[in-house]
Amino acid sequence: MVHKLIVGLGNIGKEYIDTRHNVGFMVVDAFAKHINVNFHEDRYVLCSNFKVEDNSIHLLKPTTYMNNSGLAVKYWKNFYKVDIKDILVIVDDVHLENGVFRYRQTGSSGGHNGLKSIEQHLGTNEYQRLRVGVGNDYERGQQAQYVLSRLSQEELNVLSNMNETFYNIIYCFSVSLELLQKYMSTNVNQNK
Numbered sequence: 001m002v003h004k005l006i007v008g009l010g011n012i013g014k015e016y017i018d019t020r021h022n023v024g025f026m027v028v029d030a031f032a033k034h035i036n037v038n039f040h041e042d043r044y045v046l047c048s049n050f051k052v053e054d055n056s057i058h059l060l061k062p063t064t065y066m067n068n069s070g071l072a073v074k075y076w077k078n079f080y081k082v083d084i085k086d087i088l089v090i091v092d093d094v095h096l097e098n099g100v101f102r103y104r105q106t107g108s109s110g111g112h113n114g115l116k117s118i119e120q121h122l123g124t125n126e127y128q129r130l131r132v133g134v135g136n137d138y139e140r141g142q143q144a145q146y147v148l149s150r151l152s153q154e155e156l157n158v159l160s161n162m163n164e165t166f167y168n169i170i171y172c173f174s175v176s177l178e179l180l181q182k183y184m185s186t187n188v189n190q191n192k
Contacts, residue, residue, distance in 0.1 A: 003080035006031075006170055007060045008090045009069050009114040011148075012046075018156065020134040021147040023092040024114075025061050027132060030163045031170050032059060044072035052174035056080075069114040070121030077122065087127040088173050090166075091115060092147060096133025099158045103130050103169060103184055105177075128177075130169060132159070 008028030009021075016022050032039065032048050039046040039061065048059040058080060062072035077087060085105075091114055096102060106126050109115035119125045134155075138146035151159070168187070172180040 002055045002086060003058065003082045004055055004086040004088070004174060005058050005060060005073065005076055005080070005082050006088045006090070006173065007062065007069070007073055009066060009092070010061060011065050012061075012063045016148070018150045019148050020092050020094075020151055021066055023132045023134060023151075023159065024090040026159065027090045027130075027163075027166050028059050028061060028170075030160075031167055034163070034167050044075055047076075052171065055174055057174045066114045066117075068117055070117035070119070073118050074121040084122065084124060084126050085128070085177065088130060088170070089115065089118060089127060090130045090132065092134045093131035094134055094136045094138075094143060094147065096131060096135075098133055098135045098155050099162070100133040101131060101162070101166075103128070103180075128173065130166070132162075132166075 006028065008024035010016065010025030011021060035050065037048040037050050039048050044062060044064050046061040046063060050057050058076060060072065060076060062069045064071050073087065091112060093110065093112070095110060105128055107129065108125060109119055115129070118127070134147065168183060169180065172183045
């Protein structure tokens with residue numbers, strides 16, 4: 001049996017609900033709702049465990065806050081002995097417009113503190129990532145305030161309209177990287 005981690009990044013607490021930095025949480029929440037699974041609290045995370053074909057999938061929302069996301073990812077990677085290629089991290093990205101996303105098999109943190117923490121704790125950037133655009137409509141020096149501010153109703157609607165695509169990406173990843181790559185190449189028009 002292959003264990004896989006699907007990690008949505010965000011911050012725990014009511015004050016962070018529907019903020020741009022919590023887009024990763026929102027994507028995994030929508031996926032969990034779609035397949036009718038619930039989250040329970042465990043070490044460093046809220047998690048949901050389920051099977052897809054012969055794979056054991058662990059849907060995680062770190063409770064360590066964004067800047068310490070790597071602590072949770074490393075703990076559960078080691079606990080389940082997960083291969084680095086079997087980790088998918090879902091994260092907000094200010095370098096992409098709202099409604100745009102990018103899937104990558106590797107890459108830099110792009111200045112994102114959650115990804116920096118994961119790279120630091122894992123000692124590599126070779127994990128899969130799904131970057132979800134939140135735009136960059138902020139003044140110089142105001143990025144932290146911007147990502148911690150709430151999405152507008154229009155932005156929430158755009159994100160909601162992407163849930164089917166995100167569901168398909170997560171499901172394909174849960175089955176195999178080959179299926180995900182095939183899906184991405186034939187069904188999804190990403191902004192490169």
